[in-house]
Amino acid sequence: MIGICGNEKASDVVVTVNLEAQGRTVEIKSKLKDMFGSLMEKAVMEVLDELKVVNAHIKVEDFGALDFIIKARTKTAINRAKKAGGIN
Amino acid sequence: MKKLRRTMLFAPASNPKLLFNTAIYKPDCILFDLEDAVKYDEKDAARDLLVEALKVVNFSKCEVFVRINPLRNPFGEKAPFGELDVRALVPAGLTRMRLPMCEKPEHIVELDRLLSQIEKENNIEKGTVKIQASLETPTGVMNALAIAQSSDRVVSISFGAEDFTRTLGTDRTKAATELFFARSQVAMAASIAKVDAIDTVWSDVSDIEGFRKEAESAKNLGFAGKSCIHPSQIKIVHNIFTPSMEEVKKSLEIVEAAKLANIESGGVITVNGKMVDIPVIAKAERVVSLAKGAGLIK
Amino acid sequence: MKKEIFINKAGRELPIYIEGYGDVKGYEGPFAINPTGKKYAPQKSVSKPGISKVLSNLKEAIQNSNLKDGMTVSFHHHLRNGDYVLNMVMDEIANMGIKDITICASSLTKAHEPLLEHIKNGVVTGLETSGLRGNIAKEIAKNNILGKPVIFRTHGGRARAIEAGDVKIDVAFIAAPACDTMGNMNGKDGKSAFGVMGYPMVDAQYAEKVVAITDNLVPFPLIDVSISMSNVDYIVVVDSIGDPEKIATGATRVTKNPTDLLIAEEASKVLIASGLVKNGFAFQAGSGGASLAVCKFLREYMVDNEIKGSFAAGGITAYLVELLEAGLFNALLDVQTFDGAAASSVDRNRNHIEMSASTYANPHNKGCSAHQLDMMILSATEIDTDFNINSITGSTGMIMGALGGAPDTAAGADLTVVVAPTMRKRIPIILDRVTNIATPGETIDVLVTERGICVNPRRTDLIEKMELAGIELKTIENLKDEVELLTGKPERVSYEDIIVGIVEYRDGTVLDIIRQVKV
Numbered sequence: 001m002i003g004i005c006g007n008e009k010a011s012d013v014v015v016t017v018n019l020e021a022q023g024r025t026v027e028i029k030s031k032l033k034d035m036f037g038s039l040m041e042k043a044v045m046e047v048l049d050e051l052k053v054v055n056a057h058i059k060v061e062d063f064g065a066l067d068f069i070i071k072a073r074t075k076t077a078i079n080r081a082k083k084a085g086g087i088n
Numbered sequence: 089m090k091k092l093r094r095t096m097l098f099a100p101a102s103n104p105k106l107l108f109n110t111a112i113y114k115p116d117c118i119l120f121d122l123e124d125a126v127k128y129d130e131k132d133a134a135r136d137l138l139v140e141a142l143k144v145v146n147f148s149k150c151e152v153f154v155r156i157n158p159l160r161n162p163f164g165e166k167a168p169f170g171e172l173d174v175r176a177l178v179p180a181g182l183t184r185m186r187l188p189m190c191e192k193p194e195h196i197v198e199l200d201r202l203l204s205q206i207e208k209e210n211n212i213e214k215g216t217v218k219i220q221a222s223l224e225t226p227t228g229v230m231n232a233l234a235i236a237q238s239s240d241r242v243v244s245i246s247f248g249a250e251d252f253t254r255t256l257g258t259d260r261t262k263a264a265t266e267l268f269f270a271r272s273q274v275a276m277a278a279s280i281a282k283v284d285a286i287d288t289v290w291s292d293v294s295d296i297e298g299f300r301k302e303a304e305s306a307k308n309l310g311f312a313g314k315s316c317i318h319p320s321q322i323k324i325v326h327n328i329f330t331p332s333m334e335e336v337k338k339s340l341e342i343v344e345a346a347k348l349a350n351i352e353s354g355g356v357i358t359v360n361g362k363m364v365d366i367p368v369i370a371k372a373e374r375v376v377s378l379a380k381g382a383g384l385i386k
Numbered sequence: 387m388k389k390e391i392f393i394n395k396a397g398r399e400l401p402i403y404i405e406g407y408g409d410v411k412g413y414e415g416p417f418a419i420n421p422t423g424k425k426y427a428p429q430k431s432v433s434k435p436g437i438s439k440v441l442s443n444l445k446e447a448i449q450n451s452n453l454k455d456g457m458t459v460s461f462h463h464h465l466r467n468g469d470y471v472l473n474m475v476m477d478e479i480a481n482m483g484i485k486d487i488t489i490c491a492s493s494l495t496k497a498h499e500p501l502l503e504h505i506k507n508g509v510v511t512g513l514e515t516s517g518l519r520g521n522i523a524k525e526i527a528k529n530n531i532l533g534k535p536v537i538f539r540t541h542g543g544r545a546r547a548i549e550a551g552d553v554k555i556d557v558a559f560i561a562a563p564a565c566d567t568m569g570n571m572n573g574k575d576g577k578s579a580f581g582v583m584g585y586p587m588v589d590a591q592y593a594e595k596v597v598a599i600t601d602n603l604v605p606f607p608l609i610d611v612s613i614s615m616s617n618v619d620y621i622v623v624v625d626s627i628g629d630p631e632k633i634a635t636g637a638t639r640v641t642k643n644p645t646d647l648l649i650a651e652e653a654s655k656v657l658i659a660s661g662l663v664k665n666g667f668a669f670q671a672g673s674g675g676a677s678l679a680v681c682k683f684l685r686e687y688m689v690d691n692e693i694k695g696s697f698a699a700g701g702i703t704a705y706l707v708e709l710l711e712a713g714l715f716n717a718l719l720d721v722q723t724f725d726g727a728a729a730s731s732v733d734r735n736r737n738h739i740e741m742s743a744s745t746y747a748n749p750h751n752k753g754c755s756a757h758q759l760d761m762m763i764l765s766a767t768e769i770d771t772d773f774n775i776n777s778i779t780g781s782t783g784m785i786m787g788a789l790g791g792a793p794d795t796a797a798g799a800d801l802t803v804v805v806a807p808t809m810r811k812r813i814p815i816i817l818d819r820v821t822n823i824a825t826p827g828e829t830i831d832v833l834v835t836e837r838g839i840c841v842n843p844r845r846t847d848l849i850e851k852m853e854l855a856g857i858e859l860k861t862i863e864n865l866k867d868e869v870e871l872l873t874g875k876p877e878r879v880s881y882e883d884i885i886v887g888i889v890e891y892r893d894g895t896v897l898d899i900i901r902q903v904k905v
Contacts, residue, residue, distance in 0.1 A: 005133050011105045011811065032812055035781065035876035064811030066872050069104045072140040076133045108872055112648060112836045144871060319644040383856055 003081030006061075006073040013065035015044075017077040019085060021057040024048055030062035043067040047074040056081075090374075091151065092116045092381040093244065093284045093313040094329040095322050100125035101154070102134040107141040110150075113319040116381070117151040122173055123158070123188050131157065131169050139180040153220055155186040159198055171202065178206045183217050186246065190221040191228045193238035200239040220244040220286070224251035229270045236281035245281075246315070247274045249288035262298050264305070275310035284312035293318045303328050330382040331375045339379070342372035396774065396826045398898045404885055406512075406534035411895045416797040416829050419893040421750045426551025428594045431619075439569055440603070440621045444478045447620045448557070451595040453479065457556035458488040458512070460593060462585040464561070464573055464722060468632030469497040471561040471599050474624065476501065480509045488512030490553050492544060492585035492743070493788055496520055497632070505531050514553060516541060517778070517788020526886050527785045530902045536785075536887045538778060538900075541721065542747025542756060542794035543892040545588045549744065549751070552894055558593035560586045560618075561627045565600035566608040569618025573723075574610065574732045576602035578627045580634065581702070581723020581732055583612040587742035590617040601627045610733075612740060634726030638703045640682045641675045645807060645836050650679030653763060653805050653834040658687055659855035660801050660848060662760045669715075670699040670756075670795055671763035673724050676805040680763050681705050688714050699746070699755050700724070701791070702738070707731040710738060719755045721746040721791070747794035749892050756791065756798035764792045766806050768820040771862050773827030773842045775804060776820040778889060781813050783879035783903040785887060789824050794892050796829040801848070808835045808865065814873045816866040821879070822889060823898040838865045880904040 006014040026041045033040075044058050058074060065073075097115035099106040101122050110118050126134045138154060154177055157169035174185070187199050196219060203217045219241045223229050229252065236245050249267050253260045260266070271287065278285035287306035290299045303314045303325050314325050331339070342359050346369045349357045356365045364372075379385050390402045394412030403409055441447050453459070459479075461472045472491070477500075479487060485508050493516040494501070502522050504510045514537040518526070525531045539547060547553045562571035563578045573583035578601055590596050590613045598613075598621045641647065653676070657663055663684065671677045682705075688695070698706050699719040704727035710718050717737040723729045731738045747756040767787055768776035775796075777787045796802040806815050815835075831848060833840045838860035841849050852859055860868075880903075887900030 032876075034879065036812060036874060038877065039874040064813075065104065066108065066812055067874055068140040068144045068872070069107075069137065072136040073133070075140070076136045079132065109645070109836075113644065146868060146871070319648070 001081045001085030001087070003077040003079065003084060005076040005080060008061070009063060011064050011066070011069070013063060013070050013073050014061040015070070015073040015077040016059040017074070017081040018057045019053070019055060019078075019081045021055050023055060024053070025057045027057070027059045028062065029060065032062065032064060039067060040070055043070045044074050047071050047078070051075065051078055053078060090377050092377065093151070093286060094378075094381070095313055095316050095325045096153070096246075096286055097316045097319070097322060098289065100134070101138045102126045102130050104137060107137060108145045111145070111147045113322055114148075115150060115316060115322050116313065117153055118147065119153045119155055119186060119315070121155045122169070123155045135173055135176050139176050142177070142180040142182060151184060152182065153184040153186050154182055155188055155222070158187070158189050159202070160195070174199070174202055175206060178203065178212065178217055179210045184220065184243075185217060186220040186222050188222045189224055189228070189251075190235050191225055192231055193234045196221055196235055196238040196242060200241055203241065215240060217241065218243040220246055222246045222248055223274060224248035225255045226252065226270075229273050232274050232277035233280055236277050236283050242281070242283055244284040244286055244312075245274060245278055246286040247271060247288050262295075264302060271306070271309050271311070278312070279310055285310065287311045287314045289315040289317055290321070291317065293320065296320075296324065300324050300328070326382060329378055330384065331379055333384065335375055336379040336384055339372035339375035340385075342369060343376055346372075394896065396823050396897055397772070398823060400896055400899060404535060404888065404899070407537065407888055413826065413891045413895045413897045416826065417749070419895060421550065425549050426554065426592060428592060438567070439619065440567055440623065444475060444599070444622050444624075445482060447597045447622045448475075448478060448482060448484075450620055451557045451597060453484055453557050455484055456486045458490055458554060460490040460555045460558045460586075460589045461492070462560065462583070462589070463491060463493040463495055464580045464583060464585065465497070465578070465628040465633050466580070466635070467495050467497050468629035469495065469561065470624075470626060470628050471559060472498055473500045475559045475599070476504050476509065480504055480507065485509050486511045488514065490514040490544075490548075490555055492541070493517045494519070494522070498522070513537070514539060514544075516544065516790055518785050519787070523785035527779075527783060527900070527903050528905055530884050530886050532886070535885045535899070537890060538789050538887055539890045540747065540789045540793045540892045541585070541743050541791040542749055542754065543789075543890055543894065545742070545744035545746075545748040546750045546892065547890075547894060548588050548592045549748065550894070555589055555593035557595045557597060558586065558589035559597050559599060560590065560613065562598045562600040562613075563627065564602050564604060564608060565598045565621055566604050566606040566615070567621070568606050568615040569596075569598050569621055570606070570608040570611045570613070570615045571598050571600070571618070572608060572610050572612040574729060578602070578630060578633060579729055581729035582720045582740040584721030584741055584746060585743050587613055588744050590614075595619045597622060599624060599627060601625060634729060638673055638678060638705065638725050640679050640705060643675060646675040647679055648836050649676040649805050649807065649834055651683050652839060653680050653803055654683035654687065655855070655857060656803060656832055656834060656839060656852065657684065657761055657801070659851050659857055660761070661851060662801055663687060663693060665693055666696045667693075667760045668697050668699070668758050669695055669761055670701070670759055670799070672765055672792070673701050673703055674765050677763045677765055678703060678705060680805065681709065685709060685714065697755075697758075699759065702728050704728045707735070707738065710735060719746070747791050747798075747892065749794070749797070754794075754798070756794045759795055759799035761801045761803065762795040762799035763803050763805060764796065764825075766804050766815065768815055768817055769804060769806065769830075769833055770817050770820045770827070771866060773830040773833065773862070774820050774823045775825040775827070775830055776822050777824040778887075779822045779900060781817075781821055781876060781879070783821060783881065785900065787824075789889070793825040793829070796825045797892065801832070802830050803832045803834060804830055805834050808837050808869045809873055812873050813876065814866070814869045816862060816869060818866075822900055824889060826891070826897065833862060835865065837868065840865055
């Protein structure tokens with residue numbers, strides 16, 4: 001059950017969510033990983049908490065997106081993944 | 089002071105950069121779009137972006153509107169996205185919505201009811217969320233007054249020329265004679281209903297003179313503001329709505345005299361040998377308001 | 387090894403001695419240093435009738451100049467990204483087996499990437515420049531390939547250092563678009579013309595040997611002379627000194643980017659509110675996006691109010707030439723012509739005046755144009771809450787910029803305005819502390835961004851003028867916090883102990899040091 005959201009454009013991010021996972025893992029790919037990597041991971045985790053998701057592998061391909069954009073894309077990707085898997 | 093709505097800067101909610109960069113151009117209002125500017129399969133993403141943006145972005149003095157998707161399709165059936173938009177945006181703190189394709193008062197009433205329900209569910213004071221009704225067809229324009237008066241939530245009606253001319257079966261011209269009656273109708277309805285009328289978009293960004301002429305004519309017809317699609321259009325509109333210092337001076341005198349005479353309703357006062365009644369005082373108050381908004385006076 | 391440290395007036399920690407540089411005199415304020423002693427001078431020379439200076443090739447010029455291991459050579463960067471000369475000369479030096487050379491360049495550009503090989507091979511072991519970018523900068527910042535700190539100097543600081551003998555140039559290689567058989571040269575004639583020759587004017591007077599390299603040898607005498615034959619030893623003729631397309635780029639256009647225009651318009655309001663835009667005012671601006679756009683808004687104001695300025699300086703662009711030709715300024719003072727369209731103006735307009743880097747910005751002579759400025763507009767990679775500016779490194783610690791003339795003009799101008807966006811991508815521009823200081827905050831007066839305007843609290847007079855004009859101000863701390871809400875606070879880079887760069891202030895004191903980045 002995979003959901004993807006976002007664009008490979010400046011200030012945006014592509015978030016890929018795979019709900020067929022064990023526990024929560026976050027993979028960050030970004031030129032700004034050294035500066036903002038931990039904040040990016042925190043943003044993803046907050047969304048996982050908000051949507052009460054226990055098992056997910058989240059891949060974040062970042063192009064300089066602000067945290068609120070990462071959160072929004074993560075949220076949409078999770079919901080798309082759920083829909084793909086027939087979950088509501 | 090009455091809220092100025094001279095400019096309404098349009099931005100697709102699907103564009104992340106615009107969500108946090110639109111307010112810097114200081115339009116009076118921003119319109120984030122979830123409807124026509126957003127592709128079908130990106131509507132969920134755009135909605136989520138907006139919700140998250142509302143939590144952290146500082147829009148300073150801009151009044152933020154969102155054009156939600158319609159609640160009903162042209163056949164009167166429930167449309168997929170409108171309700172989802174409203175359910176997500178109200179708890180996120182949005183207080184201004186534009187409902188597209190308003191043709192009858194029933195359209196507004198339906199949204200009004202939905203909003204009351206969602207406000208209740210979220211412990212928000214009833215009536216907090218206001219509506220801007222978008223009139224985009226001949227039917228909508230002809231029903232302008234009824235629509236404007238259909239709910240206390242309606243603070244503004246806007247005129248959209250693209251769909252209007254298409255439905256009418258004609259083309260938009262720069263001289264805009266085909267829009268004249270519709271515009272007047274909308275401006276008059278707004279005046280009677282005591283709401284703001286916002287004029288349509290001018291899409292040729294490079295034709296600055298044409299835009300300026302159209303914005304002038306909108307002001308002359310009684311519109312409170314103009315839709316903008318590019319930051320370069322904002323200053324032009326604000327200048328048009330900025331009164332001359334001469335006008336401001338006269339208006340300040342009238343407003344002052346009215347205050348002193350304690351004039352409530354009906355009646356006439358004299359200012360500088362001229363007879364001044366309620367409509368003139370109201371105009372003077374509007375001029376003062378525009379002058380303050382333009383930073384001419386404090 | 388002396389390991390003692392101290393803190394300079396800009397609040398930066400410095401060692402009292404740096405290997406490969408010497409004793410460190412810390413920054414004490416923009417005008418704290420009063421130099422003493424005599425200026426440096428090269429050896430006396432002699433010339434006799436009938437001698438020919440034109441040699442057959444570069445190798446001969448290098449040999450005749452007695453270039454040996456460990457010496458210092460100099461170049462200018464007027465050819466911008468189209469320069470062939472530096473690489474040509476260094477390749478020849480390498481071929482001849484000469485090594486351990488220090489390059490004192492007015493700046494280094496993308497065209498000079500091949501230097502990387504020479505550094506790795508030990509041909510080049512010292513760099514002194516205004517700026518550094520690209521792979522060389524990266525390798526130095528990450529891997530210290532030079533083995534010795536790069537000395538970064540401002541345009542004025544370089545002129546000062548040469549005149550004072552802090553750097554002694556053994557051989558100056560001067561690329562000349564037009565040169566006669568005795569070495570008189572200018573930068574405005576010929577197929578590789580670039581405009582004025584402000585930077586090498588200083589080199590020519592103080593270097594031991596001066597070699598002109600030209601692709602346009604003309605009969606003696608050259609009519610318009612920027613550098614005199616009396617300072618030139620040898621001339622070498624080559625096919626091309628540079629790529630014309632990259633030298634004389636098209637006219638730098640005023641940006642159409644709405645954010646840059648917004649910042650520029652707000653900046654022009656600040657200038658106007660300061661009361662300094664009046665008849666006879668003197669102005670300078672950087673050439674980037676918002677900086678150049680300020681000229682556009684100023685022009686409108688000047689025309690509407692019938693104001694004529696005394697001079698505009700720079701960094702001259704075609705836009706400034708337009709202002710000159712429209713009669714809005716009495717003169718242009720030019721140390722470097724930025725675009726091809728401006729280059730032709732040097733010929734056309736008597737009041738488009740060439741000046742040396744020393745006349746432009748050296749603080750230790752009897753007067754420089756930078757000190758005559760009423761206002762200066764510049765940009766920055768970072769700014770901190772003390773208004774210190776960084777233009778030399780990025781937030782990742784990578785070297786990727788230049789000092790240029792900004793520290794010179796910021797010190798000299800009555801009103802110095804920085805125009806910058808609050809963030810580039812996600813990276814916030816306003817920080818608690820800049821990664822490195824290029825221009826000290828006490829010389830910076832106002833920051834104009836798309837989200838607000840901040841005045842340096844030292845300038846209570848300006849704050850009052852802005853408030854009178856109805857310009858809303860924010861404190862720089864508040865603006866920083868506002869932006870951080872969106873971007874988050876970045877994690878700062880960690881460093882090794884090794885010093886890879888020294889940022890010299892214009893007076894030769896040390897403003898900051900750049901350490902090797904921990905990978």
